[in-house]
Amino acid sequence: MLLKCSQQLSRRRFLRGACGAALVLPTLEWSFARADISRHPRFLVYYLPNGRRHEWWNPNAQGQLPDESGALRRFAERTTHLIHLDNNAARRSPGAAHAAGTSTCLTGRALEGLSQNNCATSVDQVIANHIGAESRFKSLQWSAGEPGPCDVGGSACSLTQSVSWADRGQPLLPTINPRAAFDQLFSSQTEGLSGERAKIRRRSLRSVLDFVLDDARDLQQRLGVEDRARLERYFQSVREVEQSLTVEPATCDVEREAPGERLPYPERVAAFQRLIQLAFQCDQTRVISFMIEFGLSSRSHDFLNAAGNHHALSHYGNEEGRERLRRIEIWQAEQLASTLDLLRDTPGLEGSLFDETVVLVMPSMGQGSSHAHDRISPKVISGSGLFRPGRHEYGSATSLNALHATLIAAYQIQGAFGRDGVIFGDDGDRTLGELLA
Amino acid sequence: MARRPTLPVIALLFSLSLFACEEPPPPQLKLQAAGDYGAAGVGRTGRGRPPSQDLGSLSQGRSLEIEAPMVEVSPERPLLANGRDSATVRLIFPERVPAGLNIRALSDGPLVVTPALLQPDENGVAIFQVTSEEAGRIELTLIMALDEREEGLEPIMLRFDPQERIPMRRLNRLEYNNTVRDLLGTRLRPAESFPIDPQVAGFDTNAEGLTMSTALLGGLFDAAREVLSDALNDAYPVELSFVPQDVAAGGEPIGALWALRSNQLILRPVVPDAGRYLLVFYAGGMVSGEAPRPEIELSLNGEVIDTFRVQGDTKNPHEHIHELELGAGEHQIRYQPTNYVNLAAQNTGNEIIVDRITLRSPERSPGPGLTLTGFCDPEESAECPERLISLFGLRAWRRPLSAEERDRLLTLYSSLTEGGEAPREALLLTMRAMMMSAKFIYQADLERPEDPIWRSFAAISRLSYFFWSSMPDAQLFEAAASNRLQGESGLKGVVTYLLSSEKVRGLARGFAEQWLGVRLLGGVSTAREIFPTFTREVKRAMSAQARELFQAFIGRGLPVSRLLDPPFRLTNDALAAHYAEPPVNSDRLRELPANAGMRRGLLALGSWLVAFSDAEHSSPIRRGAWLSENILCQPVPPPPPGLEIGELGELEEGMSVREQLEAHRADPVCAQCHQRLDMIGIGFERYDARGRAIEDPELDTLGELPDGSTFEGAEGMAALVDRARFAHCLSERLLVYGLGRELSYVERKILEELPFGERPLSELLTALAAQLRGGR
Secondary structure: OOOOOHHHOOHHHHHHOOOOOOOOOOEOOOOOOOHHHHOOOEEEEEEEOOOOOHHHHOOOOOOOOOHHHHHHHHHHHHEEEEEOEEOHHHHHOOOOHHHHHHHHOOOOOOOOOOOOOOOOOOHHHHHHHHHHHHOOEOOEEEEOOOOOOOOOOOOOOHHHHOOOEEEOOEEOOOEOOHHHHHHHHHOOOOOOOOHHHHHHHHHHHHHHHHHHHHHOHHHHOOOOHHHHHHHHHHHHHHHHHHHHHHOOOOOOEOOOOOOOOOOOHHHHHHHHHHHHHHHHHOOOEOEEEEEOOOOOOOOOEHHHOEOOOHHHHHOOOOHHHHHHHHHHHHHHHHHHHHHHHHHHOOEOOOOEOHHHEEEEEEEOOOOHHHOOOOOEOOEEEEOOOOEOOEEEEOOOOOEHHHHHHHHHHHOOOOOOOOHHHOOEOOOEOOOOHHHEO | OOOOOOOOHHHHHHHOOOOOOOOOOOOOOOOOOOOOOOOOOEOOEOEEOOOOOOOOOOOOOOOOOOOOOEEEEEOOOOOOOOOOOEEEEEEEOOOOOOOOEEEEEEOOOOEEEEOOEEOOOOOOEEEEEEEEOOOOOEEEEEEEEEOOOOOOOOOEEEEEOOOOOOOOEEOOHHHHHHHHHHHHOOOOOHHHHOOOOOOEOOEOOOOOOOOOOHHHHHHHHHHHHHHHHHHHOOEOOOEEEEOHHHOOOOOEEEOOEEEEOOOOEEEOOEEOOOEEEEEEEEEEEEEEOOOOOOEEEEEEOOEEEEEEEOOOOOOOOEEEEEEEEEOOEEOOEEEEEOOOOEEHHHOEEEEEEEEEEEEEOOOOEOOOHHHHHOOOOOOOOOOHHHHHHHHHHHHHOOOOOOHHHHHHHHHHHHHHHHOOOOHHHHHHHHHHHHHHOHHHHEEOOOOOOOOHHHHHHHHHHHHHHHHHOOOOOHHHHHHHHOOOOOHHHHHHHHHHHHHHOHHHHHHHHHHHHHHOOHHHHOOOOOOOOOOOOOOHHHHHHHHHHHHHHHHHHHOOOOEHHHHOOOOEEEEOHHHHHHOOOOOOOOOOOEEEEOOOOOOOOHHHOHHHHHHOOOOOOOOHHHHHHHHHHHOOOOOOOOOOOOOOOOOOOOOOOOOOHHHHHHHHOOOHHHHHHHHHHHHHHHHHOOEOOOOOEOOOOOOOOOEEOOOOOEEOHHHHHHHHOOHHHHHHHHHHHHHHHHHOOOOOHHHHHHHHOOOOOOOEHHHHHHHHHHHHHOOO
């Protein structure tokens, strides 16, 4: 082997010397208050498509994780396993199981139809609305997925390609190119200028955005109801970009490297996981949702020797298919664990990032083979101490929305966000006190 | 030995059961003309009176003659749609109305009228509220009678114009890239890194899917800066950059780099003009042990032109430059290492690490955007900012600016210079503001609807994005300004122009790619274990084949329905090798004559056959669903809510595909739709998961259409398909694509009545253009 460190070789490294050791020596000059981080930890959603097999995912009665999720054992003391919750919203939606499972798993409201973006605000956005103003970006959405077939019955692709929803009609579609995500975080807002000229430029950019807001008002008066709602989302985005400009660029002195373009899938997953670490470390955002692939993913995991459409494998019909699915689920558990490792090994404001983050691991459904929405098993993994670790089996009588209501309670967010005044979703009318420390 | 599917078809259960596969009964809607009031939606006419309305006389000997009421409808615009828009209808009787006159509004269309029964007030005025349930033409029958009697005066029919709103929608990624290309002359395609535009109703032009987010807006903000700077600064007129992933060759990617060992690296650049070019090979050599420095043989179009030693190393890569004299068109450039050594045991070896290869003009010249935009130097001329704002505004916003808009932009420019920006920078920032404006990013219909010229610009723009996936050019703006889109001949002239341009490839890129599954090919694995011949070249050829098939019909007079059995076929060597057909001696697609018995036409395209297969085996269900929706015009409804499909047991080895499909239809709820899908799909079982024909006389490929007729394979189905229905189906898909929303009942009816099957595609497109233009 001529090139020992070839896997890490990137264009930038190439220019600097192929195998230079990278030291991570953060100098933290936080521009945000750190007082709140223990009460309002960062929030990460880690989404997994095509469901999970119970026997590879859930701990046994003694609390022991199966080997297939063995990578997560090192976080056992910080993991709250929720077993067999009921995603009622998905069950009451039209029967495009993956569209319903993916789009309701964080929004908690049954879909009225499949061809429109009729999801409500997702729980990560409820949290972002509460804590997002503390950082440069209110929230970020990423996915290593690639657009593939969408669900049946004319399902809008956004229903499988987005878990985060700002509001009805407003899916927050993930950025799928890690390079673009990196640029959003770290590209200079001063366009290569420095000193006084940089300051002038930042002010100019704000004037440009102010103009843009102002200019669209005459348009607004001439539009129908639906078009006005579209324009409203545009206004909101302009204001959020403006917010990102008003904050002085973080002087986050961390070794970082722009990911390459067109990376193969596993490297893309790794790049996004590294970006999750960087975005939190540099306090660019407090809320991220990450989809390792889109709902109904038909990715063929050739690199795991698990060729075959992932979705089809989740309905495996023979031993061979089941074995390949097993390899995929093992690998995904490992990816999740390596993300958690990155958080654990990175200093945050006070403790490690892991201590300051709540990670919600969200499968699209229970067992993919039966499209089970009534036995869904998310996990909350966090060093924050807000959640009580351990195994909580519910036997499907408890709504997934109760978990979301509990998250809202954990963040001490007041108010009712669900239908008819319930805390969250269609039926999140109570919190699961047993989960809270 | 032909490969037979071994994994069970049941693995495709995503769509197991369909609740109501029967087409829902259409809403009752009268389409025949009745005393046309022309009340609403006729341009600006909001008032009307039936010219010769004979109100007749009341029965029972009591004679009553009253003059017909004046009808006012507000708002004064076409009544529109989606159950959320409503109109107020006022009936104003010119003279005293007899007491006890009841007016009943009956609607047998998708329309709610409240109240259903009322009497004119003392001033002879009666007011109804009308709300549409669905976009479409609305008919209302007003029955006037005395007291509760059924019979009365001659009913009045009110008919609302079927013109419907076209939703405001954002430019999608393809449209953004094309637009900045045409607006500024940039070669950058910045939208590649924007978040995806999800398909809704099958296309990424759907307003519902084209949402906005902070990430996207931030991307647009950066993109505007990049394209302006790329277009307005000095640059090489031709600069083709190849990163390793673009290169059609074996070899090994290392992150963003490329290791060149014993493999060769082939580029196929296309240069626009004949002339002198510089070929820059940016790379370094890695040598260990006693191995020699790597050497490369460089060939141009098959002829060796140089052999050179690779300079530099990975820390300090070197620009190896060759000057070439090239004619216009495609060339083949090949780099072949000549002295590769790899003796791992002795730790001896050499390889070449390639960063990028560039083919460019020798000298920089002024940016392409300077002339296109009429960019000027504000320090040289005082009128510059205002002139540029007007010129650029017209093209960026796709209509003339109002005086007010121009003033606001000038104010922005001044405030930027006063804030400390240099004049040129301030001007660039002002242009950037215009590219961040909703007026650039969105296509909206309703600006200044009262002004026919503004409408004309909006209509031209819509047509341009439909045919070109891009903004209008100078001729189209000129047509809009002189309102030349009027009438049938005006429309025809514009459409002919749109079709004659090279840019019409934008329709194949935007529409045909999505219609024919091309965009799903990207995610299909090229792992060699199962399908060794399915390479990236084959994928590319399948994509091009689908686009070119559609493209070929745009330019010729062939009937639309011959898409199913065209008199030609399109293939290249990669595809021929994959299909085990004789080579055609071309890397590019070639058009060859074809006739019965040959693989040809839309139903035999690899793109959709592969896109709607699974990784290792074909998928009769997914193929059946695609055929049902796109060829037979019968979309597949979703399964019922709360469907549990149950755990699947092991399937018995040796079950045929048909038996497996039958097993999964055991549930009658599922059978309702799957009977239809599965039976169509099974007729395509002779094509494997990568579209190759399977030669196996034992293979069960007997498909069945919903009418009970049976067929085998693409040619068999093509012979059975109702050609008018197929053309209708295509026109529906095209209009959904163009309008950016689903069709109303009435629009579907209109399309059904158009006889397109035996007409050329260009005629079909002209008819759709009339729908897109709107108005009359």
